[in-house]
Amino acid sequence: MNTKKTLGKQTRRLQRHSLVIAAVVTSLIAAVTAPVANAAGSFPTKPVGTELNLYNWSNYIDPALLTRFTAETGIKVNLGVYDSNASMLAKLEAGARGYDIIVPTDYMVQVMKAKGLLVRINAKAFPNAVNLKKEFKNPYFDMNRWYTVPYLHGTTGFAYLKDKVDPAPTSWKEFYAALPKYTGKTTLFDDKKEVIDSALRATGATPCTSSPTKLQKALDLLKSIKPNLNTLASSGNIGRLSSGASVLLMMYNGATYRAKLANSNVVYVYPSDGMPLWQDNFAIPVGAKNIVNAKIFLNWMMDPKNAAQASIYAGYNNAVSGSDKYLSSAMQNDPAINPTDAQLNHAVAMAPCSTAVNDLYSTLWVSFKG
Amino acid sequence: MKRKSPFGPSGVSYPALTMGLLLIGAPLLVVSLFSFLKRGSFGSGVVYKFTTDAYSSILIQTNLIGQHSLNTAYLSIIWRSIVLALSVTVICLLVGIPTAIWIALQKKSVQKILIILVTIPFWVNVLARTYAWMLLLADKGLLSQIGGPTLLYTNWATLIGLTYAFLPFMVLPVYAVAEKMDFRTLEAGFDLGASGWRVLFKVLLPTLKYGILSGIAVVFIPALGAYVQPSLLGGNKSMLIGSLINDQFGDSRNWPVGSALAVLLVLMTIFALGTFKFRGRFGRSATVPQDLGGVE
Numbered sequence: 163m164n165t166k167k168t169l170g171k172q173t174r175r176l177q178r179h180s181l182v183i184a185a186v187v188t189s190l191i192a193a194v195t196a197p198v199a200n201a202a203g204s205f206p207t208k209p210v211g212t213e214l215n216l217y218n219w220s221n222y223i224d225p226a227l228l229t230r231f232t233a234e235t236g237i238k239v240n241l242g243v244y245d246s247n248a249s250m251l252a253k254l255e256a257g258a259r260g261y262d263i264i265v266p267t268d269y270m271v272q273v274m275k276a277k278g279l280l281v282r283i284n285a286k287a288f289p290n291a292v293n294l295k296k297e298f299k300n301p302y303f304d305m306n307r308w309y310t311v312p313y314l315h316g317t318t319g320f321a322y323l324k325d326k327v328d329p330a331p332t333s334w335k336e337f338y339a340a341l342p343k344y345t346g347k348t349t350l351f352d353d354k355k356e357v358i359d360s361a362l363r364a365t366g367a368t369p370c371t372s373s374p375t376k377l378q379k380a381l382d383l384l385k386s387i388k389p390n391l392n393t394l395a396s397s398g399n400i401g402r403l404s405s406g407a408s409v410l411l412m413m414y415n416g417a418t419y420r421a422k423l424a425n426s427n428v429v430y431v432y433p434s435d436g437m438p439l440w441q442d443n444f445a446i447p448v449g450a451k452n453i454v455n456a457k458i459f460l461n462w463m464m465d466p467k468n469a470a471q472a473s474i475y476a477g478y479n480n481a482v483s484g485s486d487k488y489l490s491s492a493m494q495n496d497p498a499i500n501p502t503d504a505q506l507n508h509a510v511a512m513a514p515c516s517t518a519v520n521d522l523y524s525t526l527w528v529s530f531k532g
Numbered sequence: 533m534k535r536k537s538p539f540g541p542s543g544v545s546y547p548a549l550t551m552g553l554l555l556i557g558a559p560l561l562v563v564s565l566f567s568f569l570k571r572g573s574f575g576s577g578v579v580y581k582f583t584t585d586a587y588s589s590i591l592i593q594t595n596l597i598g599q600h601s602l603n604t605a606y607l608s609i610i611w612r613s614i615v616l617a618l619s620v621t622v623i624c625l626l627v628g629i630p631t632a633i634w635i636a637l638q639k640k641s642v643q644k645i646l647i648i649l650v651t652i653p654f655w656v657n658v659l660a661r662t663y664a665w666m667l668l669l670a671d672k673g674l675l676s677q678i679g680g681p682t683l684l685y686t687n688w689a690t691l692i693g694l695t696y697a698f699l700p701f702m703v704l705p706v707y708a709v710a711e712k713m714d715f716r717t718l719e720a721g722f723d724l725g726a727s728g729w730r731v732l733f734k735v736l737l738p739t740l741k742y743g744i745l746s747g748i749a750v751v752f753i754p755a756l757g758a759y760v761q762p763s764l765l766g767g768n769k770s771m772l773i774g775s776l777i778n779d780q781f782g783d784s785r786n787w788p789v790g791s792a793l794a795v796l797l798v799l800m801t802i803f804a805l806g807t808f809k810f811r812g813r814f815g816r817s818a819t820v821p822q823d824l825g826g827v828e
Contacts, residue, residue, distance in 0.1 A: 248576075252782060273576075276573070277574065346671075346685075355783070374595075374598070377596045378596055378597075393685045393769065517574055517785075520784070521784075521786075522596060524786070525594070526596065527783075531770055532605065532608065532609070
């Protein structure tokens with residue numbers, strides 16, 4: 163009885179030992195294999211919970227696309243919207259939590275990355291990343307795509323109504339020179355960077371210059387055409403253009419495409435003196451609660467069919483190869499959506515200006531608007 | 533049987549006071565604090581280091597060539613905001629006081645309906661109402677269709693939009709006083725041989741004084757920080773203090789300057805209230821309507 167008891171004790175101790183050993187071994191194996199498994203692309207396929215909070219530009223994703231995502235994955239998407247990179251940054255910096263995905267533009271990715279606001283996700287290891295077009299794999303703002311997945315991209319040029327504007331301007335220089343002819347029917351964005359950059363290009367300078375004389379020249383140009391503008395507005399321009407309230411105005415290519423659906427006289431121009439090529443990206447902000455679900459969404463959006471649906475809705479091109487075949491032929495052949503190589507030559511990706519230059523821009527902007 | 537509050541007669545107001553202090557005082561404190569801090573990296577956010585840079589950059593401007601001078605750009609923006617707010621207040625006074633008196637002279641049952649009519653605009657979001665004005669004032673809008681000028685994207689449109697938005701704020705407090713007024717005092721004035729102007733300035737307006745003063749306060753102060761109407765109706769081509777503050781927190785990424793401007797706006801407001809001699813009887817004599825429309 164005594165021996166039995168001792169034996170029992172020993173057995174139990176042994177059992178306990180083996181349990182501990184097993185646990186240690188398992189965790190060791192897990193520790194060793196985990197990074198390998200990740201690198202090999204063991205991508206999370208199972209959602210954690212059913213929530214996903216997307217913080218996106220207003221009117222920038224097809225609601226039907228989100229519905230289909232929910233149907234396919236069981237993840238419910240709550241959509242919040244913003245109207246500028248600046249307001250999104252201000253909100254996150256003020257401590258807003260609860261967003262799992264945000265959609266910063268190229269230069270804003272760089273800013274947010276440097277401020278430590280983004281989660282490192284290694285997007286290249288996502289299964290659908292193989293679909294990314296080559297030129298979108300290593301953008302200047304996120305080499306190797308450690309933090310972001312590309313969404314849509316486009317250009318900022320100008321548009322006009324061909325039955326109202328003659329001769330048609332082909333550069334920013336001609337655009338600004340033509341504005342006085344169409345007083346009260348011209349619009350610029352209420353966007354410091356876009357407007358000042360275009361005025362710098364029109365006066366033969368390059369954006370982000372810190373040269374006082376060059377900035378002064380741009381300011382003089384802007385002040386001279388101010389009476390010709392009806393308004394400075396970053397939204398509502400699709401309606402303004404298609405209704406003829408504005409006949410010559412600064413426009414995004416995708417917005418122009420949408421205006422053209424309502425008015426066939428709409429023409430988009432790739433200014434020969436240069437234009438910004440911008441790119442919006444999905445990223446996961448630090449503090450996100452549903453990172454697994456966010457990754458599933460990001461991967462899902464790199465599927466050609468899904469990317470195509472996003473493009474069809476918003477009117478902007480995406481970075482996923484194989485998505486073109488889902489686009490309508492009208493869209494594929496529209497130069498506003500698919501520029502020729504010659505047209506695209508004018509477009510350059512823009513790094514953000516330094517804070518010092520940004521301050522000069524602010525000074526200029528206040529003097530312009532007064 | 534009367535129940536007494538355990539904290540004395542004023543005790544019942546403690547919850548409201550606490551909420552008020554928290555919801556108004558705390559943000560104000562944060563804004564004041566930020567106005568004395570350094571800008572964060574890339575311009576956005578703040579670094580917890582004391583500096584008065586924000587205030588000096590409002591007063592002293594560095595132009596594109598790097599020369600320093602008095603910042604006339606900001607001063608003219610502030611001046612423009614004051615002129616606009618004053619114009620709106622004057623128009624609201626001229627239209628609002630007669631309206632309020634006229635309502636007060638109606639039968640009680642009619643008064644109720646009229647007051648509901650005055651507050652109906654609050655049922656619709658201010659942004660939607662401003663868009664409605666855009667449709668009315670636009671080129672080929674209703675006004676130009678009946679032969680009027682196209683006012684959209686002019687200062688007139690801003691003025692119309694702001695007056696429209698703030699008029700109820702003038703009518704309601706003046707009505708609140710006028711409704712209790714004994715209009716027989718006017719007859720007494722006439723009977724004693726006073727002229728119409730004399731009755732107006734010696735009897736009517738003094739009686740309505742506190743309603744008018746609260747009306748001025750609740751119109752002038754929000755009009756000073758107006759943002760929606762100038763940007764949508766006025767064409768957004770010239771800045772007001774509201775849009776300037778918005779720009780500092782957004783595109784310009786300079787939170788301290790944005791905060792300093794906000795503090796300045798508060799100080800201007802306090803100064804304005806001071807000149808209206810609002811102390812003492814302000815709270816007692818007139819009901820100040822809450823900001824129902826979310827007008828900013």
